[in-house]
Amino acid sequence: MINSQVVIAGAGPTGLMLACELRLAGIDVLVLERLPEPRTVESRAGALHIRTMETLDQRGLLDGFLERGQPRQHVHFSGLSLDLSDMATRYPYALFILQAEVQRQLEQRAAQLGVRLRRGAEVTGFTQDETGVTVEFADGSRVRADYLVGCDGGRSTVRGLAGIAFPGTPATMTAMLGDVELAEPPAADIFQERREHGRFSVLSYGPGWYRVLTNEFDHVAGRDEPVTLETLRKAMLKIAGTDFGMHSPRWLSRHGDAARQADRYRVGRVLLAGDAAHIHFPAGGQGLNTGVQDAVNLGWKLAAVVRGQAPDRLLDTYHAERHPVAARVLHNTRAQTALWRVDEHTSALREVLDDLIGIDEVRSRLAGMITATDLQYPMEGTDDLLGRRIPDLDLDRGRVYELLHHAHAVLLDLGGLPSLDSVVTGWADRVDLVRARSIEGSDLGAVLIRPDGHVAWITRAGERPDYDALQAALTTWLGPPAFAGVPSAMVERGGDARLGEGGRIDRRMACLQGHPQAQHMRLSSD
16 A cells, blocks of 8 residues: 555646645645646646745745746736726736646646656555544455545545535536637637627737636536537637638537535545635636635645644644635625626616726726735734735745745745844744845834735734734744743743843743643743
């Protein structure tokens, strides 16, 4: 029987990104893929949004994607254009890049990191116990792992075997798409219209070939209905009155607007991510991006638990943080498909919304939602930056995002706080203490950045740092301090240590909650 610390079912963007995150943390990873060969011609998802590009930048991976993608300044909400040029980011655009190329880039990175990938491996069952998961394959072989993560798509085998419910709303329309050549293409690179019988769009995807998409609101296709060039041509003729001379298809597909979400992202040692956890109509190009961001949220947490540095309950924060994110994506895609309908009432509503998008605050609110740049995870504290992505400040020693290339937590000191050394001693193996100066100027004093780039603790310049809150944040997200390195004297149970303005830090027992030897500890003054 093969052994691995983590088994991932599915070698799409979510599974590959998760594998890379785990390997950065030194975890042995085996990725199982049902298909014997990678998909190389299917366009599928076609864009990376701002937050995903920032995430790739934080791992030092973005340049390869930028070289192969096409920046476009706008995204859309139900076809209504949203300008991104004034977004607070280094990447104020969407990057048009085919999913096959995204997977190729991530698979190369995974191989460099030592991820094992087994193709033609179809998962047919698993059993889990207190120490791990045994995964069974169609060929009768098995693998034993500490954890299993299902990244195996909307019809996830792992989700079904785990008995996880997948509630939501059924399809109310049919969409067809094809990667085809066009003899008579429209003049614009992106051309879309709503007509009496539905909606269509044509996107230029490279020299000589296009993505053609149709939405029929008066037809809900059965799962077994064939998908052929002729059915796509008929749908386009019905809606647009022309097929633009389509021929030579590379890929054809069909989907509806069903929107469903797993009611649990975790059952014991089995977790879900990406389309296995949530499906929706691909409005605004949010699906792949949401899955990659699932992977980055889960990866460092799962690694910390597998290494024994953090308690098992850290994995529960994955569901707590990411389930609401996908729920919001389902919500906004339902709204977008409703706005695509072609009756007079919907047309009037679109005109009103299009007018409102002219207001900067409305446009930026919708753009932040589509690009996931407005995301804020719940955190203890009142500072508005808590839970949000860290700004990529220029420092006297590079950029903030460059500090995250190794997927470590970072305690960034911009205010010259010498006491931080003593505070983080017990976590020295899990957090990088970096002292730097902001070139552009910043009111940040110090900030704890999680491996996924989100802020977990902050103090502003001139404020008195709350070191109790810092140690609580370190314990919550990185696990209890290493016993031998707790930065204070160990005495019998019952008190706490205080370090005042003279350099003494108030460290309460709360910072040790969950440590296996905490019941034998008490912190005293240094």
